[in-house]
Amino acid sequence: MSTDLKGLTLGINGLGRVGKNLLWTQIARQDFGAVVVNIGRKAGNSLQSIIDYILHDSTYGSLNSYLFGATNQKEASIMILSSDDNYKFVINGLPVTILTKHRAPKEIEWQGANIVVDTTGKFNNPAMPDNDSMSVRGHFYSESVKKIIVSSPFKLKSGEMIPKDATTIVLGINEGSYDSRCHDIISNASCTTTCLAHMLKPLVQTFGVENLQSVTMQTIHAFTGKQQVLDRLPKEDEVDPVKFRATHNNIFLTTTGAAKTLELVMPEIKQIPFTAFSARIPTNTGSVIFLVANWNLSNRPNLSAFDINQVYEEFARVSKRFQFTNRPVVSTDIIGSPKAAAIIDGNHTAVMHGKNSLVTTLIYGWYDNELGSYINILADQAVAIARSIP
Numbered sequence: 001m002s003t004d005l006k007g008l009t010l011g012i013n014g015l016g017r018v019g020k021n022l023l024w025t026q027i028a029r030q031d032f033g034a035v036v037v038n039i040g041r042k043a044g045n046s047l048q049s050i051i052d053y054i055l056h057d058s059t060y061g062s063l064n065s066y067l068f069g070a071t072n073q074k075e076a077s078i079m080i081l082s083s084d085d086n087y088k089f090v091i092n093g094l095p096v097t098i099l100t101k102h103r104a105p106k107e108i109e110w111q112g113a114n115i116v117v118d119t120t121g122k123f124n125n126p127a128m129p130d131n132d133s134m135s136v137r138g139h140f141y142s143e144s145v146k147k148i149i150v151s152s153p154f155k156l157k158s159g160e161m162i163p164k165d166a167t168t169i170v171l172g173i174n175e176g177s178y179d180s181r182c183h184d185i186i187s188n189a190s191c192t193t194t195c196l197a198h199m200l201k202p203l204v205q206t207f208g209v210e211n212l213q214s215v216t217m218q219t220i221h222a223f224t225g226k227q228q229v230l231d232r233l234p235k236e237d238e239v240d241p242v243k244f245r246a247t248h249n250n251i252f253l254t255t256t257g258a259a260k261t262l263e264l265v266m267p268e269i270k271q272i273p274f275t276a277f278s279a280r281i282p283t284n285t286g287s288v289i290f291l292v293a294n295w296n297l298s299n300r301p302n303l304s305a306f307d308i309n310q311v312y313e314e315f316a317r318v319s320k321r322f323q324f325t326n327r328p329v330v331s332t333d334i335i336g337s338p339k340a341a342a343i344i345d346g347n348h349t350a351v352m353h354g355k356n357s358l359v360t361t362l363i364y365g366w367y368d369n370e371l372g373s374y375i376n377i378l379a380d381q382a383v384a385i386a387r388s389i390p
Contacts (some may be wrong), residue, residue, distance in 0.1 A: 005386050006033040011113030013105065015039045015053075017225055018119035018151045018378070021055065021371040025379040027076070028067055032386070034095040036113045040103035047083040050098055054091070059284040060371055067092065068342050076194065086111075106130060108140030110145055116376065117388045119151045121226075126157055126166035126185045146316075150187045151378055153261040165181060166328045168264040171377055171384065172321040172341060173197045180388035188381050189265060191374035192219050192278075192289065195367040197265055198322050198342040199291050202315040203361065204268065213294040213358070214273040216328045219256055221287045222276065222331075222369055223280050225324065248282050278301040286331030286372045289342075291363045298357040305349040308361055312344045321377060338370040339380070 005284055012019050019037065026035050043050050047222040055063045055076070068074045081088040087098040102108045110116065116139045118124070128135035139145050142240055154162060166185040169178050170193065178186065189197075204212065227247040234241040242252045256278035263270045297303060308326070316324040321341040331344050337343060342365040350362040367373045 005031050005383065008032050008114045008386055009036060009112050009144075010033045011035075011110050011116035012037045012137075012383060012387070013108070013116060013123070013139070013161070014120035015050075015117040016119065017120075017370055018121075018375060019117075020054065020057070020316075021060070021162040022117060022119060022151075022378060022382075023096070023377060024057075024060075024063060024066055024371065027063065028096050029379065029381065030094050031383050034097070034112075036097045036099065038099040038110075039109050040100065040108075042100050047080060047087045047089070047098070050087065051089070051091075104138060105136055106133065106141045108139065110139070110142035112144045114144055114389060115147045115149065115382060117149045118143050119384055121152050124150050124152050124155045124173040124187070125157065125160070126150075126154055126163050128158040140184075146184070147385050148185045149378070149382060149385060150185065152187070152194065153257055154187045155188050168261065169381065170197050170265045172192050172319055173201055173382055174265040175366065175384065176237070178385075178388075180390075186381070186385060187261075187264075187373075188378050189261050189285070190258060190368035191367060192221065192256055193261040193265070194374060194377060195287075195289055195342040195365055196258050196291070197263055198319070199264070199344070199363060200269070200293070200370060201266065202311050203293060203363060204266070206311050207295055208302070209268045209272070209295060211296050211297055212269070214270050214275075215259075215269070216275045216277075216292040217259065217295070218277045218279065219287060219288045220279050220281055220285045220290070221256075221259065222285045227280065229373040236279075246287060247280075251279055251281050254278050254280060283331060285337050285368055285372075286357065287367055287369045288331065288345075289365045289367070291361075291365065293361045293363075295359045295361065296357050297359045300359065301353070301357075302355075303351055303359055305351050307355075308349050308351060308363065309344075309346045311348075312346070312363075316344075318320050319371075331366070334366045335368050335372055337368055339376045340367070340373050341377060342367055342373075 076092040079090045123136040130137035168187040232244045234244045259274040259276035322341040326346045345364040352360040
């Protein structure tokens, strides 16, 4: 088992929202000795265009502020080693290589990367054969690559099954089910599933899954890069045409696969009726889940919102990736919250008692769907998986 990761290289496929912010965490944390980033194409008119993109972010501000704080006058040091073919530079002491030649995983020459995090959102089907240009398994064509992490839920075609060497892991929920001897492709689920699992797990542990009658969740979610700046005509056979409407001045309802993915990390809830909805809103990041769970609790006739909050406060004391707050919160308050998979808003917890011992619990959980929670946890996942490499 590897303990010192300085001898290992992290590969990042893609430099979009997830890839860029994952690179930020590595520049700050320097978990690995080096990072190789594949963008699969030329960008801008020079290496400086890529460096400028890395140094500044419209959501989180500058890399310098992220590294050193808003009032610190220090700047990240950058030393360019090569600007031909593959770009090489050292940023704040971390060697970074940018690959620009290939997009298909099987064609990428990973230059010694031992673990690859695929952040593209395009290569997420572990059932595809490795010689398919769209197969995430293609990363294994580079002999150095031993493990692959997908920064999204697996997406299978109709009739396909998740292979035995692939699994979905949410740290803090089911990391004990990871087996380094057989699991080589790991899905990090989604930001919403990660938050949802951390909201539901403490309740199930406290009241028992046998008493859970049904669950409904609604995520009020920030827009994503897949949405449109202005209205566009939907693609052929598009099943969700509202995603082609303008992002900045619309709220629209869409689907979420969070409940389906949740079954992979909390299999005990598979038989529970579960309904999930999503509403996209015009904000860069910062999302919230409204969780409604119905219970048969004949032994808890006086269950109150205070009792529910106590459950979450206790969970927050023992969990590295969970927070509870009683202070007034708006979405911008939770942006950048490190490793907070869910932040329970105790001010809005509610309990309703119905007939025949029916108890309904209503809980709000905030999450920064980008850097603050999901990508920091993704970075932790990369470290945990890398340490399992023989």
